[in-house]
Amino acid sequence: MRQLLLITDGCSNVGISPVVAAAHAKAEGITVNVIGVVERGESISSAEVEIEEIARAGGGMSRIVNTRELSRTVQMMTRKTVVTTIQQAVNRELRQVFGAESVEALPPERRGEVVRVIDELGESSPLKVALLIDASASMRPKLAAVEEAIRDLVISLQSRSGRSEIAVFHFPDSEDGEGCVCDLDWTDNIAGVKRILTRLSMRGTTPTGPAMMQVIDFFRQGDYGRTIRGETDGMIGEDVV
């Protein structure tokens, strides 16, 4: 299972549209979630539409939250997306085996077993979450909360029984301001990392779309050397049966 979580507070202003980039991600089997983060009293109504659309194109969910709620939201979204992804795969199986459209269509006494399977797969399937952080000027005061949320997510992921890894990126990069920087390569442990987000750029651009494209490519590079099962969804393939 692969997820891209974008944390931002504004609109993109350079390069490819992030909505198009999110649709690319979805085609690659990567679910895109977006969190718009605000400080008390701040309004980002202009960015809300874009945030919602990115998530919709990426098959994920979006939320606008306060910095205080950030850790909790990151954790819940990641978990909920895992369950939804598994559920979609299980629903496909249900259609073939029982002719039922979804878990909900089964009588309650038959749901128990199916949900046990969903819970089990949700816990044990390998999971990769790439976090893409908007580090433009207005986000600076919120980055401490972002770092805390990332550490909190790692605690949750370490408690899963399946292999779980995160990678962290931020944008813009300092070279041309049109891409992203990789802060952490795939890892399951960040105990030794003092600061996650470093090498922040002073540029004023917000290249959300191009940065997302780079992260998608990063996922693809990670796929080299292993065959992709279940091309249609690129997720759990034969594990479900």
Place this chain on the structure above:
Amino acid sequence: MKTSSELRLAPGTVVTGKWKRGRYRVERLLGEGANGRVYLVEHGRRLYAMKVGGDAVDLQSEINALRALAARRRRAEPFLLAVDDFVHADGAEHPFYIMRYVRGSALHDYLQREGADWFPLVGYNLLVKLAELHEAGFVFGDLKRENVLVGEYGRVELVDYGGATALGKGVRQFTELYDRGYWNAGSRTAEGSYDLFSFAVLCLHLFEGRRLLQLSQTLLPQNRSPAELIRLTDGHPLLKPFAGWLKQALRGEFTSAREAAAAWQRILYGGGVKTPPRKRSSNGWVAGLFACTMLALAATIVWLMAEGVLPAGLS
């Protein structure tokens, strides 16, 4: 993360189960849990609690935990009574389940009304409940004041099993203040010690609430630690006898909730009255009398069931 749990049922609404056709009349809203709302409902002139879920899969996970617990406690009064769906007037389907209605109040309200003298007993009863759940293979997860209901004479019932997680898995739902991951005190893996940590924070929340909240608001994330919590354990006179116990729970030193409950109990009665050793003969006599009483009780129950006085339970 919008769910259909936005649904609110007005008092007087009659809900009819789609599969089993049971009819339940909504009396009022009892509370809100993580996975849905709980209503007081009437069915066959008796009161029950009904939980209406936003998401069938989330609610079913909760039901699975309740079933596992029920299988474990066969002799106890059943808690989970029926599972069904209903179709709302707007066409949307909602999963629900019916459980025993527990009359009681939230833990902090109870102690405020009935007095803090009840705290050691309520704490013990809660630890026993947790031990039972752990022995059924689950951790409660989201232990907090609001999820502990206290009835007459300090009887305890856990409500909202939305966080209940099979042992060894990642805890499904938790509240930051009570979470050992948040306090840098360990993982979020479902283990008995996870609930015991939350239990210890719960005790601190009851008697040192202000200092606890202050800690969570002022400490930098990397400085949150069990040691900071341990500092709160010996300030309040009611907590003081339990300071050693709380320290062990916060450090994850108990191997099981059963062991932790026993340790708690020793504090309750430790240093009690010294009594001379009892004579054997009188013990045997009391045991004999007790056996007779139990036989009579069993006979009465059989007779009541035969006469149809006791309800046969819901299906």
